[in-house]
Amino acid sequence: MNLQLMWESAPRLLGGTALTVQLVLLSLLLGFVLAIAIALMRLSGIRTLSSFASAYVFVFRGTPLLVQIFLIYFGLAQFEAVRESIAWIVLREPFWAAIIALTLNTGAYTSEIFRGGIQAVPYGEIEAAKACGMSRLMSYRRIILPLALRQALPAYGNEMILMVKASSLASTITLLEITGIARSIIARTYSPVEVFIVAGVIYLAINFAITLFVQRMEHRLTPYLHRA
Amino acid sequence: MKRTIVLLAGAAVLVIAGQAGAKDWTEVVIGTEGAYPPWNSTNASGELVGAEMDLAAELCARMNVTCKIIAQDWDGIIPALQNGKYDAIMAGMSITPERMEAINFSRGYFNDPARIAVLKGSDLEGLETIERLTLEDIDADEQATLDKLKEALAGKTIGAQIATIHANFIEQFLTDVDIRAYQTQDELNLDLQAGRIDAAVADNQAFKDFMETAEGADIVFTGPAMSGGVFGKGVGVGLRKEDSDLLDLFNQAINEATADGTVTRISIDWFGTDMSM
Numbered sequence: 288m289n290l291q292l293m294w295e296s297a298p299r300l301l302g303g304t305a306l307t308v309q310l311v312l313l314s315l316l317l318g319f320v321l322a323i324a325i326a327l328m329r330l331s332g333i334r335t336l337s338s339f340a341s342a343y344v345f346v347f348r349g350t351p352l353l354v355q356i357f358l359i360y361f362g363l364a365q366f367e368a369v370r371e372s373i374a375w376i377v378l379r380e381p382f383w384a385a386i387i388a389l390t391l392n393t394g395a396y397t398s399e400i401f402r403g404g405i406q407a408v409p410y411g412e413i414e415a416a417k418a419c420g421m422s423r424l425m426s427y428r429r430i431i432l433p434l435a436l437r438q439a440l441p442a443y444g445n446e447m448i449l450m451v452k453a454s455s456l457a458s459t460i461t462l463l464e465i466t467g468i469a470r471s472i473i474a475r476t477y478s479p480v481e482v483f484i485v486a487g488v489i490y491l492a493i494n495f496a497i498t499l500f501v502q503r504m505e506h507r508l509t510p511y512l513h514r515a
Numbered sequence: 516m517k518r519t520i521v522l523l524a525g526a527a528v529l530v531i532a533g534q535a536g537a538k539d540w541t542e543v544v545i546g547t548e549g550a551y552p553p554w555n556s557t558n559a560s561g562e563l564v565g566a567e568m569d570l571a572a573e574l575c576a577r578m579n580v581t582c583k584i585i586a587q588d589w590d591g592i593i594p595a596l597q598n599g600k601y602d603a604i605m606a607g608m609s610i611t612p613e614r615m616e617a618i619n620f621s622r623g624y625f626n627d628p629a630r631i632a633v634l635k636g637s638d639l640e641g642l643e644t645i646e647r648l649t650l651e652d653i654d655a656d657e658q659a660t661l662d663k664l665k666e667a668l669a670g671k672t673i674g675a676q677i678a679t680i681h682a683n684f685i686e687q688f689l690t691d692v693d694i695r696a697y698q699t700q701d702e703l704n705l706d707l708q709a710g711r712i713d714a715a716v717a718d719n720q721a722f723k724d725f726m727e728t729a730e731g732a733d734i735v736f737t738g739p740a741m742s743g744g745v746f747g748k749g750v751g752v753g754l755r756k757e758d759s760d761l762l763d764l765f766n767q768a769i770n771e772a773t774a775d776g777t778v779t780r781i782s783i784d785w786f787g788t789d790m791s792m
Contacts, residue, residue, distance in 0.1 A: 361709075459698060479594050
């Protein structure tokens, strides 16, 4: 075990943290919005909307993220029509290709989490909202979605952690985030164990911060479960 | 399961080699990438084929050993040798001082110059430079060519396979370029063809092979054929430092195969030119 190498590679690996965090935050944010839309489509009761939503979830949950990243980055670039379209401005860049893949992937998983959350809202609460004269939209905004999100938070925290780890796959399309930098250091030093240990510790630290954040959120959103 | 057995076999070989010092080599496991045609690649039925696979068969026959060839991803190819997953690397790996620090190399068996490739119609097409650039004892003409390359490529996005002599060349000789490092040559080719990168640096043959496919029809060479210096001393067999007996065996076999024209024949079969050295 080469401790010197571990010490020296730490700052370079930390340099990749910014890109990892950007990838994760941006795709979680976009994926969150997408997931709510997809979950509502699934529960809308409108046939075309709900079958579109379930087809999307089926495809993106049923295929490996690595395959999705490859197809979006290398696959779409095969078509001249894509390369000549406006979409190429975005798809040309490995960063945005990664964001698109990560967003579509987390959107599919998260929409299922939210669907479960929405369906778990007790019917009595919805009836109460109706009884107070709330429209459907208002009851969603004031009652159903807040309750559903609180319900979904532990599962969603899990998804956030999975996304931090999934972002490492962006290294396969030339992005130098933590794993990408680790691979390039390994390529020079031929010491995968030392470098991956340091990279692993950085991922642990990021996920530790997320775990704390989710715990705090849970605590704040469930005041009835504990005394202030 | 298979992998476990190979690993165990490799470990056993290591232990025996360590104990006996000079061991009688009867079985040699060779590691290759299997993704770098025509050097080594994996065909539709999953078999490893290529110039190096043919050469390996010839060398093993000459060394009087049975050989087994297994595939390993490029970026783990040296660690896996050191860990005993296999005993030798034949993966289009150029002999460089950097790698010599970690492992030993046999004498070179093939030598292929490096080239710069661009898309047809690129403003980098048809750079007027000398034809061959040797990065040892750089003379005035060669320096002029280097300067010209540096100027033409400044501000461009240039791709190479990760941890190759080509990536080293870009880092050391070209300034102000945005380097993209690819896991495989295929991915590099795809992005060059898609126009995501302005230029790519790799072995002459790796590009030539791609240019012959329908997708690679729009790829052209520009600038000089480059060798020497950072590009290394040709491609050799990578071996663990402690296996000096195996090194001798390989060197002798390569000498013989080069002298009797076998290396030339294999080179012409797969590359269309004589790259023996």
